[in-house]
Amino acid sequence: MARVAVPDDTPNPAPAPAPAPSSQGRAAADPEVDAFLALLTPTGQRLLTELRDYDPADELAVATRLRRDHPAGLVSAALGQARLRQRAAAKFGQDAERMYFTPDGVEQSTRRVVADHRAARVVALGVRRLADLCCGIGGDTLALARAGVRVLAVDRSPLTCAVLRANAEALGLADRVEVRCAEVDEVPVVPGEFDAVFVDPARRGGRGRVFDPEAYSPPLSWAVELAARMPNAALKIAPGVPHEAVPKDAEAEWISVNGEVKEAVLWFGADVTPGAVRATLLPAGDTITGGGHPAPPAGPVLRYLYEPDGAVVRSHLVAELAEQLGARLVDPTIAYLTADELRPTPFARAYQITDALPFNLKRLKALLREREVGTLTVKKRGSPVEPEELRRRVRPKGPNSATVFLTRVEGAPTMLLGRPADG
Template sequence: MEMSELSALLTPEGLRLLDSLPETFSIDDVARTVSRLRAAGHSPDLVSAVVTQARLRVKARAKFGEFADRMLFTRAGLEQATRLQVAARHAGRFRDAGLESVADLGCGIGGDALGLAGLGLRVDAVDADEVTAAVAAYNLAVFGDAVTVRQGLAEASDRSSVDAVWLDPARRTAGHSDTSRTRPEDWSPSLDWVFSLASTMPVGVKLGPGLDRDMIPDDVEAQWVSADGSTIELVLWSGMLAREGVRRAALVVRGDTAHELTAPADTADEPSRALGAFLHEPEGAVIRARLIGEVARALEAGTLDPHIAYLTSDAALTSPFVSSFRVREELPADTRALAKALREREIGRLEIKKRGVDADPAVLRKSLKLRGDGSATLFLTRIGSKRVAILADRV
């Protein structure tokens, strides 16, 4: 969204027009909607803005629920925005530490600031991009004087009046519509600056979950977060925001519930063992935090292969940190033989998971030519040098 579009949108006419559009419409409907609005005399900038916002609001419901229908977005801002239920947990960390004011540097469209202000903290929100800052100001206006929003660089922001800092370095190219990813050395602000600040005051830093672990300072708590099956972020906590004795954490959020594993360091894996009655797939946050061993011990499980993150056990135990499957049988890994076996078992609906093997599930699915009323999950992996196919059912 360009500033001309935002200016047209932030008028009584623009906002009324946006709210009048259907809640959902497909790509095929866009051209007809644009033609109808242009024929009604609306400017090109306004039409472009309201149609884009209507579509982004639909997409944003996955992160913001019903609040999305009262918010504005940029494409890049929505992609990098924190889900509201996760932002609330971030905010709780600041509140529980007794902090009252937070500088949100790199606030984007205001996702984390919403969580902070919603828990009663005073927020000074800053974003380098003019359009993004204006969108954040609109989204946060409901909090009145408790939140200030301005355009500026994180490095130049006055932090003398706040107790702590929340940082979400821009991991995309400059701007609010281009979403191509950048390298860590190109992030803004730089990680060197971020880590230097974190050594002087309480700081929370949201980063990509795949960050090179060698880049994580020794004196911070590293918390990986999975939400509804996806590993979404790594948060580094410094100062009084870091919990005593915790350097590794895996937070697993599903809907309104959350479970967490913590440890003072990476934990040792359990030894490998033969395929048992159950196969367990650890959450991505658990894998990233290297806490698979903790989960394995709770499940009385071992690894299927020491280099692959699948666990197996005979005990009928479950955990919020894994997805568990009851093993039916091991099938031939050869595609032709596998297809024959699945047809004999009348498996027509198949969930395909793979680790440690070179396979494209979409291509394989076509090759299998499935038919039948049955359903199952197929694991393609390896044990040592052997490629294996395991048929199982979700517990």
């Protein structure tokens, strides 16, 4: 689900007129689709406008009032859409007020900052026509269209396709987006007709998240075979995918947003360095690359501790970061770095360490009491102790703050006490 960047100073256009209800892409009536299309009628649009700023805590009273003048089914659909728009604001910003969603679409769609980043890279490759397979409600499709790419968006869900059509219309992008409701393996995607393909396979099943790439829908191997036939390709995968599952002719990129890892993408094409690995930090766009760098040595904790961004850890680029920082590992199996010199970096958070002690709950409690620490941030890597349990047992109290790291140093359970190096 890809998106494309829009300059921050671009004014939001007025909401587009609602498209007329259509059965395009449907062989037979679908109650879910019909309920959604009712929201695109003038009456449905008025209801959505009225509910734009409603408080979900007042939903019962609001629903009772609206049902006096409107069918109960339409009111229910409008309230549901209003709730989804409020949830989607975290991913789509102000566009969420004009867009349409499904519950799965809100949860699984690419957030705009990630889609904008990906779309910019696609455009830099010279792509003008792209097939977005498993497009969902259109996070990536809309971003690509905003960037000037013409997109064939394919999804097997009639409701999802109807929602994407409405989104393209509402955002003024319908002339660049063709939506096709079909199984992705039934749609011919060939070089010449398309410059690139983007595949975002379903990674959830009846029992929740799917971790085996061959259990994706469609399987990763199917998407890789398709990518091999195209001039350019990008395949979205789970960020926890084993590195052994990454094809050797792909570049793997892990992406985090404000320090939280969101996704991984496999890139294929002439401009890709096979086997390369990349970590990208958004919204700033900082990138670190590498692959195959020897692991740094491990040793005792020095004055500063660096906590690498999750994208750096998932991409196995801790060694490259250690070289930039002149740092070493605190333990061969733990992704914490330590150094005597503080070097600014966007790829890790730095802490000044005041105490490095063998793990001992009583000693920690006494130390916190002595320093009047009432605000305690607990971080852990390689420790079985849960942060909330530790806070409950030490009962911090006082005006000061501190950070404690529960980890291993040279194989031994250790607690490190410190504070952020930036204040």
